[in-house]
Amino acid sequence: MKAAREPDAVARLWRHAAGARGLLGIIAAGMVLDLALEAGMPLALKFLIDQAVLGGDPGLLVAITAGLGGAALVVVAMKFARDYGVARISAQVLSGLRTDLFSQLQRLSHEFHARHSVGGLLNHFSGNLAAVERAVAEAIPVGLLPTLEAVVSAVVLFSLEWRLAALAVVVWPLSLVGPALLAARATRASRDRRGEEARLLAVVQENLLAQTLVRALTLGETVERARFEVRNRSLTLRSVRSSFLSSLGERSGGVTILLLQILVLGLGAWMASRHRITVGTLAAFQTVLLNVSNSLACVTQYYPTAISAAGALRQMQELFAERPKVDELAAADGLGSFAGMIEFRNVGFSYASAPSAEAKAALDQVNIEIAHGERVALVGPSGSGKSTVLNLLLRFYDPQSGEVLIDGRPLRTIRVASFRSQIGVVFQESFLFNTTLRENIRLGRMEATDAEVEEAARAAEIHDFIRGLPEGYDTLAGERGGALSGGQRQRVALARALVRNPAILVLDEATSALDPGTEAAIQATLQRVTLGRTLILVTHRLNQAPACDRVLVFDQGHLVEQGAHSSLLAAGGLYARLWRKQSGFVVSPQGDYAEISPDHLTTLPILSQVPQGLRTEVVRWFVTERHPAGHVVCREGDPGDRFYVIARGRVEVIRSQTEGPELCLKVLDDGDYFGEIALLTHSPRTATIRTRTDCVLMSLGRDQFEALLHRFPELHAAVAGVSRARLDELARNPHLHAS
Numbered sequence: 002m003k004a005a006r007e008p009d010a011v012a013r014l015w016r017h018a019a020g021a022r023g024l025l026g027i028i029a030a031g032m033v034l035d036l037a038l039e040a041g042m043p044l045a046l047k048f049l050i051d052q053a054v055l056g057g058d059p060g061l062l063v064a065i066t067a068g069l070g071g072a073a074l075v076v077v078a079m080k081f082a083r084d085y086g087v088a089r090i091s092a093q094v095l096s097g098l099r100t101d102l103f104s105q106l107q108r109l110s111h112e113f114h115a116r117h118s119v120g121g122l123l124n125h126f127s128g129n130l131a132a133v134e135r136a137v138a139e140a141i142p143v144g145l146l147p148t149l150e151a152v153v154s155a156v157v158l159f160s161l162e163w164r165l166a167a168l169a170v171v172v173w174p175l176s177l178v179g180p181a182l183l184a185a186r187a188t189r190a191s192r193d194r195r196g197e198e199a200r201l202l203a204v205v206q207e208n209l210l211a212q213t214l215v216r217a218l219t220l221g222e223t224v225e226r227a228r229f230e231v232r233n234r235s236l237t238l239r240s241v242r243s244s245f246l247s248s249l250g251e252r253s254g255g256v257t258i259l260l261l262q263i264l265v266l267g268l269g270a271w272m273a274s275r276h277r278i279t280v281g282t283l284a285a286f287q288t289v290l291l292n293v294s295n296s297l298a299c300v301t302q303y304y305p306t307a308i309s310a311a312g313a314l315r316q317m318q319e320l321f322a323e324r325p326k327v328d329e330l331a332a333a334d335g336l337g338s339f340a341g342m343i344e345f346r347n348v349g350f351s352y353a354s355a356p357s358a359e360a361k362a363a364l365d366q367v368n369i370e371i372a373h374g375e376r377v378a379l380v381g382p383s384g385s386g387k388s389t390v391l392n393l394l395l396r397f398y399d400p401q402s403g404e405v406l407i408d409g410r411p412l413r414t415i416r417v418a419s420f421r422s423q424i425g426v427v428f429q430e431s432f433l434f435n436t437t438l439r440e441n442i443r444l445g446r447m448e449a450t451d452a453e454v455e456e457a458a459r460a461a462e463i464h465d466f467i468r469g470l471p472e473g474y475d476t477l478a479g480e481r482g483g484a485l486s487g488g489q490r491q492r493v494a495l496a497r498a499l500v501r502n503p504a505i506l507v508l509d510e511a512t513s514a515l516d517p518g519t520e521a522a523i524q525a526t527l528q529r530v531t532l533g534r535t536l537i538l539v540t541h542r543l544n545q546a547p548a549c550d551r552v553l554v555f556d557q558g559h560l561v562e563q564g565a566h567s568s569l570l571a572a573g574g575l576y577a578r579l580w581r582k583q584s585g586f587v588v589s590p591q592g593d594y595a596e597i598s599p600d601h602l603t604t605l606p607i608l609s610q611v612p613q614g615l616r617t618e619v620v621r622w623f624v625t626e627r628h629p630a631g632h633v634v635c636r637e638g639d640p641g642d643r644f645y646v647i648a649r650g651r652v653e654v655i656r657s658q659t660e661g662p663e664l665c666l667k668v669l670d671d672g673d674y675f676g677e678i679a680l681l682t683h684s685p686r687t688a689t690i691r692t693r694t695d696c697v698l699m700s701l702g703r704d705q706f707e708a709l710l711h712r713f714p715e716l717h718a719a720v721a722g723v724s725r726a727r728l729d730e731l732a733r734n735p736h737l738h739a740s
Contacts, residue, residue: 013097013098013101013321014094014098014133014137014314016097084142087138087142088138090137091134091137091138094137095130095133095134095137098130098133098317099126099130101321102125102126102130102317102320105320105321105323106122106320108325109323109325110325110326110327110397110398111327111392111397111398112326112327112397112398113323113325113326121199121200121202122320123202124198124199124202125316125317125320127202128198128199128202128313129313129314129316129317130313132306132309132310132312132313133310133313133314133317135306135309135310136306136307136309136310137310139303139306140303143299143300143303143306147296147299147300147303148296148300150292150293150296151293151296151300154289154290154292154293154296155293157289161286161289162269162272162278162286165265165268165269165272165286168264168265168268186246189312190239190242190243190246191243191308191309191311191312191313192312192315192316193239193242193243194236194239194240194242194243194312196316197232197235197236197239198236200232200235200236201229201232201233201236204229204232205229243309244305265286265287265290266287269286269287326398326399327396327397327398327399327417329416329417330413330414332414333413333414333415333416333417334414334415334416334419335415335416335419336407336408336410336415336416336419336420336423337408338423338504339373339407339408339423339504339505339535340373340408340504341372341373341407341408341409342370342371342372342373342406342407342408342409343369343370343371343394343405343406343407343505343535344369344370344371344404344405344406344407344409345367345368345369345370345390345393345403345404345405346368346403346404346405346406347366347367347368347402347403347404348364348366348367348368348369348393348400348402348403348404348405349362349364349365349366349367349400349401349402349403350362350363350364350389350393350398350400350401350402351363351401352389361558362558363386363389363558364386364389364390364393364400364558365558365559366402366403366559367386367390367403367558367559367560368560369390369553369560371535371537372535373504373535374533374534374535375535375536375550375551376531376535376536376538376548376549376550376551377536377537377538377549377550377551377552377553378538378539378540378543378545378546378549378551378552378553379391379537379538379539379540379553379555380540380541380543380546380552380553380554380555380576380579381541381554381555381556381561381575381579382541382556382579383541383651383667383668383669383670384557384668385555385556385557385558386555386557386558386559387539387553387555388509388539389558390539390555391507391509391537391539393405394507394537395421395424395426395507396412396417396420396421399413407420422501423501423503423504423505424501424503424504424505424506424507425445425497425498425499425501425503425505425506425507426498426506426507426508426509427491427494427495427498427506427507427508427509427511428494428509428510428511429509429510429511431482431490431491431493431494431511432481432482432494433478433479433481433482433485433490433493433494434478435477435478435479435480435481436477436478437472437474437475437476437477437478438467438470438474438475438476438477438478438493439451439454439474439475441478441482441493441497442454442457442458442493442496442497442500443500444497445457445496445497445498445499445500445501446500446501446502449500451474453500454474454496454500455474456500457496457497457499457500458474458493458496460495460496460499460530461492461493461495461496461499461526461530462492462522462526463489463492463493463495463496466489466492478490478493486519487516487519488516488519488522488523491511491512491519491523492523492526494511495511495523495526495527495530499530503534504534504535505534505535505536505537506530506531506534506535506536506537507537507539508527508536508537508538508539508540509539510539510540510541511523511527512524512542512545516590516591516592516695517588517589517590517591517592517649518590518591518592521590524544524545528548536549541651541670541671542583542670542671543576543579543580543583543584544583546566547566547567549566550565551563551564551565552564552565552566552569552576554569554574554575554576554579556575561574561575562574562575562576579672581601581604582604582671582672582673583671583672584601584672585597585598585600585601585604585672586598586601586648586649586671586672586699588648588649588697592627592649592695592697593625593627593697594625595625595648595649595697595699596620597620597623597646597648597699598620599613599616599617599619599620600616602616602619602620604672605646605674606677607644607677607680607706610716611709611713611716612713615709615713619709622701622702622705622709623646623699623700623701624699624700624701624702625648625697625698625699626645626697626698626699626700627695627696627697627698628650628692628695628696628698629692629695630692630693630694630695630696631691631692632691632692632696633689633690633691634652634690634691634692634696634698635676635686635689635690636686636689637655637656637657637685637686637687637688637689638685638686639685639686640685640686641676641678641680641682641683641684641685641686641703642680642702642703643676643680643700643701643702643703644674644675644676644677644680644700644701644706645674645675645676645690645698645699645700645701646672646673646674646698646699646700646701647669647670647671647672647673647674647675647696647697647698648671648697648698648699649671649696649697650670650671650692650693650694650695650696650697650698651668651669651670651671651692651693651694651696652668652669652670652675652690652691652692652693652696653665653667653668653669653690653691653692653693654666654667654668654669654675654688654689654690655688655689655690655691656687656688656689657689663689666688668693675690676690676700680701680703680706683703
């Protein structure tokens with residue numbers, strides 16, 4: 002069945018205006034009276050001059066003057082009514098268009114929001130709607146009414162003197178040539194300006210959201226200001242071009258109208274001097290011609306406004322033309338209570354818009370079965386595909402091959418709202434809205450009573466804290482939940498998930514950004530509240546995996562291992578390697594101190610040959626460093642004087658480029674290390690390391706490392722071998738650089 006054609010933006014404007022037919026009638030009546038008075042005034046002027054003044058008829062003078070005065074009062078009253086109607090309809094049209102935009106953003110899929118900046122989307126509600134609002138508000142008084150006045154006045158001109166009127170009619174079209182020739186270029190320029198406005202707004206919005214990072218790295222007057230200035234200069238140039246082209250179109254029409262007025266005045270005066278027309282006719286004709294000129298001037302002045310609105314409407318139409326990548330089938334129906342199995346059958350998926358042989362698959366022929374009530378952990382290196390499993394399960398995306406099934410039914414055949422109503426989700430970043438804590442929890446299930454909200458808070462072990470606040474549950478969470486600590490936000494988010502009484506609870510790195518003490522406390526809560534529910538835990542940190550019934554291990558889009566924690570350790574595969582990498586540390590509850598176990602040194606290539614009797618001494622040489630999220634640990638080009646091991650947290654390895662944005666080479670997390678090449682070769686850092694989360698790092702300085710080599714010369718050969726092997730690896734795979 003062919004989908005209904007999406008109405009264009011102008012049709013949307015008319016649809017929202019058509020609902021106020023009574024106001025449209027008032028506006029139309031006001032315009033008719035206005036036009037009648039505009040047409041009657043010049044004719045009355047002719048009679049006043051030729052018959053009342055020159056003809057000496059005072060009675061006619063009084064009658065015409067009184068009639069015009071009464072008509073003017075009626076027209077003024079109708080103008081007030083018309084202006085009110087225009088204001089009401091303008092507000093109604095903008096309100097409807099605003100609702101259409103917001104509704105469209107809610108319908109579009111996760112994929113759309115992933116490829117569009119928030120600033121660009123917000124520009125529809127600011128710059129674009131402002132341009133449309135001005136055009137709608139001025140459409141009748143500055144656009145339509147002057148056009149009709151020009152048409153009516155043209156009829157009056159022919160009734161007064163057809164020869165002069167014919168001359169005017171021949172010349173008038175020339176006033177439209179300039180605007181017509183410039184229209185397309187001016188529209189493109191206006192559209193380009195609005196696109197640049199959106200990009201500038203995106204830079205400002207990103208800067209405001211990242212103020213903690215900007216201030217911590219003192220980027221405000223350097224990098225961020227430079228980014229802003231680039232966009233600001235580009236917007237300035239585009240604004241100049243857009244405004245100039247719009248004004249040029251307006252002025253080109255005005256010049257023609259001015260020349261016409263001079264021509265008609267000279268020719269009409271000559272005809273009056275030869276008694277071919279009366280003085281009254283000349284005065285009336287010139288008055289009407291001035292009215293026409295003013296009307297056409299209004300229309301040409303409206304031209305830039307209309308051009309700007311056309312560019313804005315075209316941008317909005319592009320948004321309205323977008324279609325969700327995840328559609329709900331017309332035949333889709335509800336899911337009953339989940340009681341069977343979640344299945345992935347030969348699922349393949351790529352985030353590339355057009356999958357090809359070269360595009361890397363996020364998931365490749367993945368088969369999963371998760372039974373009702375089972376507790377499953379999804380683990381693996383960064384980018385292995387575990388988060389993609391959640392995206393498909395929550396139906397943010399649909400698989401490109403294979404199927405996701407719930408209780409034996411393809412997920413596509415189930416209403417999205419029906420399935421998601423049985424899922425509670427807690428993400429790594431627990432976004433809270435700037436409303437009360439009660440309403441933040443109730444967002445999980447809007448019909449929840451106050452008692453149910455509080456019961457969910459008790460289950461999440463945040464009830465006592467909330468009750469202890471001065472405003473209790475009516476306390477505002479603050480912007481993005483900023484009034485609470487990270488652990489408190491996570492507990493509120495958990496309560497929001499639990500108030501749904503979900504059959505399936507999904508935790509996506511839900512505790513990875515917390516300090517060890519808070520994480521341990523929340524994990525204890527999770528162990529209790531997830532009993533009897535299906536638990537799907539996505540995590541790069543493996544300390545929660547032993548409590549799960551089964552662990553699914555992903556690597557490069559493939560499910561490479563699965564089984565219980567103990568059996569996977571015994572198998573000695575990827576999971577066992579990840580476990581050994583992460584299990585060699587003890588971090589204090591506050592995260593301010595860490596220790597590395599002596600045996601863990603054997604997993605670090607440059608220290609793997611340290612004699613067993615010396616390892617205890619070597620681990621004491623490591624210094625604990627704590628870095629907040631967004632902190633630069635070391636910069637590309639800095640001296641390579643320290644070797645780092647990540648005891649807890651996640652960092653990104655960044656390489657600058659001569660053109661374009663910086664390039665993220667890889668992400669490192671618990672147990673990974675960096676800086677060994679610079680330490681071994683005395684070379685500058687080859688990349689910048691920036692923390693993604695709060696991090697606890699352990700570092701070893703060059704002085705201690707060289708002292709170790711001095712004490713044990715036999716280590717030289719082993720270290721030299723590690724250095725050569727590492728450099729060879731980097732030569733083969735430059736993307737592996739880790740400074």
